[in-house]
Amino acid sequence: MRRKPRDADYYRQQLLQGDRVALARAISAIENERADTRAVYQAIAGHANRAHVIGVTGAPGSGKSSLVNALIQEFRARGQKLGVVAVDPSSPFSGGAILGDRIRMSDHGADPGVFIRSLAARGHLGGLSRATARVVDVMDAAGMDIIIVETVGTGQSEVEVMEIAQSVVVVCAPGLGDEIQAVKAGILEIADILVVNKADLPDAERTARQLRDAAGLASSRDDKVPIVKTTAISSEGVAELMQYLDDRFAGFDEARRSDAALERMRKIVTGAASHRLSEWLQRLDTDEFDTICNSVLRGELDIDDAAIASARLALTIESEKD
Amino acid sequence: MSTETPGASTDAPIRVLLAKPTHDCHDRGVRLVARRFRDAGFEVIFTNFLLTEEIVNTAIEEDVDVIGVSVSAGGHMPIFEDLLSGLHSNGLDDVMILGGGVIPHDDERTLKAMGVAAIFGPGTSAEDARNLIVQKFGGTVEA
Ligand SMILES: Nc1nc2c(ncn2[C@@H]2O[C@H](COP(=O)(O)OP(=O)(O)OP(=O)(O)O)[C@@H](O)[C@H]2O)c(=O)[nH]1
Ligand SMILES: [Mg+2]
Numbered sequence: 001m002r003r004k005p006r007d008a009d010y011y012r013q014q015l016l017q018g019d020r021v022a023l024a025r026a027i028s029a030i031e032n033e034r035a036d037t038r039a040v041y042q043a044i045a046g047h048a049n050r051a052h053v054i055g056v057t058g059a060p061g062s063g064k065s066s067l068v069n070a071l072i073q074e075f076r077a078r079g080q081k082l083g084v085v086a087v088d089p090s091s092p093f094s095g096g097a098i099l100g101d102r103i104r105m106s107d108h109g110a111d112p113g114v115f116i117r118s119l120a121a122r123g124h125l126g127g128l129s130r131a132t133a134r135v136v137d138v139m140d141a142a143g144m145d146i147i148i149v150e151t152v153g154t155g156q157s158e159v160e161v162m163e164i165a166q167s168v169v170v171v172c173a174p175g176l177g178d179e180i181q182a183v184k185a186g187i188l189e190i191a192d193i194l195v196v197n198k199a200d201l202p203d204a205e206r207t208a209r210q211l212r213d214a215a216g217l218a219s220s221r222d223d224k225v226p227i228v229k230t231t232a233i234s235s236e237g238v239a240e241l242m243q244y245l246d247d248r249f250a251g252f253d254e255a256r257r258s259d260a261a262l263e264r265m266r267k268i269v270t271g272a273a274s275h276r277l278s279e280w281l282q283r284l285d286t287d288e289f290d291t292i293c294n295s296v297l298r299g300e301l302d303i304d305d306a307a308i309a310s311a312r313l314a315l316t317i318e319s320e321k322d
Numbered sequence: 323m324s325t326e327t328p329g330a331s332t333d334a335p336i337r338v339l340l341a342k343p344t345h346d347c348h349d350r351g352v353r354l355v356a357r358r359f360r361d362a363g364f365e366v367i368f369t370n371f372l373l374t375e376e377i378v379n380t381a382i383e384e385d386v387d388v389i390g391v392s393v394s395a396g397g398h399m400p401i402f403e404d405l406l407s408g409l410h411s412n413g414l415d416d417v418m419i420l421g422g423g424v425i426p427h428d429d430e431r432t433l434k435a436m437g438v439a440a441i442f443g444p445g446t447s448a449e450d451a452r453n454l455i456v457q458k459f460g461g462t463v464e465a
Contacts, residue, residue, distance in 0.1 A: 091360055094361045112379075118365075
């Protein structure tokens with residue numbers, strides 16, 4: 001038994017009014033690409049691109065979820081509505097997942113002004129799930145003022161969040177030995193704000209110093225990336241972080257915001273297109289395709305050329321089906 | 323071209339909310355169940371709660387198919403009563419409710435009459451729960 005699909009009118013009436021059940025169903029529709037996925041898109045068209053989207057990334061255990069919890073507190077105190085998307089990895093073996101981020105956000109379990117959704121990465125690399133960008137749009141359309149996206153937290157190559165968030169917060173913490181690793185993984189370059197969390201621990205100052213050096217080296221941008229020390233579990237430093245976030249968002253005029261929307265849409269369309277193409281390639285079952293593959297086996301064609309040839313072939317076949 | 327949504331999947335992972343009271347320290351059992359469920363291909367949302375309202379709210383947000391509540395420190399009857407009525411008033415009557423922990427036999431009968439699908443007490447296994455879920459929501463179980 002799965003829930004029955006809804007039409008665009010339902011989503012227009014319920015989702016855009018901020019109905020929580022409708023929002024949850026819309027997110028599932030997008031994640032699972034069900035019969036009513038298109039209805040959701042129709043309903044939200046023209047209603048997104050309003051919220052401040054904040055990405056929170058960094059090494060596992062650095063305190064991302066705890067920091068999100070503290071941020072929720074502050075934003076709620078100002079009466080703003082929040083959506084939170086927390087992504088955790090899926091098991092490569094079973095496809096299942098344990099989504100445990102919200103255990104650290106349980107101060108807000110019954111607050112109607114906060115909507116938290118846990119997503120499994122479902123095999124997608126880069127720190128998010130394939131549907132994350134669109135889930136953000138749906139939350140935006142449902143009237144969230146702030147949308148926080150917590151990435152998987154491998155601390156490695158999680159640069160995708162940059163494409164969907166206007167502000168990227170990279171969280172580090174003492175004792176994880178991740179400063180250098182973060183530099184290697186290119187994580188520091190995506191930071192708009194660097195946070196040294198667990199400032200209550202003795203080594204925090206040293207971590208901040210290392211980070212300052214590393215960020216100086218890593219940053220190719222002329223604007224200096226601020227470094228904020230926080231203690232998420234007591235909210236120390238979180239007000240300062242909020243100040244930086246507010247300043248950034250205030251600097252986002254219409255033009256920059258629609259640039260960001262365009263960037264996000266490129267990402268979404270690219271993702272959808274490559275998904276389509278791989279589907280088409282999987283359906284390829286022609287002599288022509290076998291000829292290409294055999295040429296590679298015989299060493300007459302390299303894989304890259306074969307890939308291009310098969311993509312062209314698939315494209316031709318599919319467009320003839322129209 | 324087909325009108326089907328690209329990549330439309332009929333086998334979206336089954337989503338299960340596992341909740342235990344914040345002050346219940348016995349979470350080893352729940353964690354074990356969470357891992358077993360993950361290995362069965364379920365997406366398991368793991369959380370603590372103080373108020374039953376929080377379970378209802380979390381179930382709404384996470385759009386789950388199943389809620390498993392583990393209560394080992396007593397007070398289970400009002401928790402399940404509030405849970406069922408909270409779900410009902412939000413139109414979530416189709417969610418499967420499972421109970422875990424130490425629950426007396428008489429209470430178990432009452433809870434089942436109220437709509438709790440099953441109680442998994444001491445001596446039962448995570449596999450039993452998994453099988454029950456798969457039976458209802460489909461999907462294949464790997465040994
Ligand atoms: N001392 C101290 N501990 C903290 C602080 N913030 C978080 N922690 C602890 O650090 C641990 C990890 O916190 P989480 O918020 O779950 O970290 P995370 O980065 O979200 O972890 P993953 O999602 O698993 O990658 C928990 O035990 C927190 O209680 C802090 O400011 N100071
Ligand atoms: Mg986390």
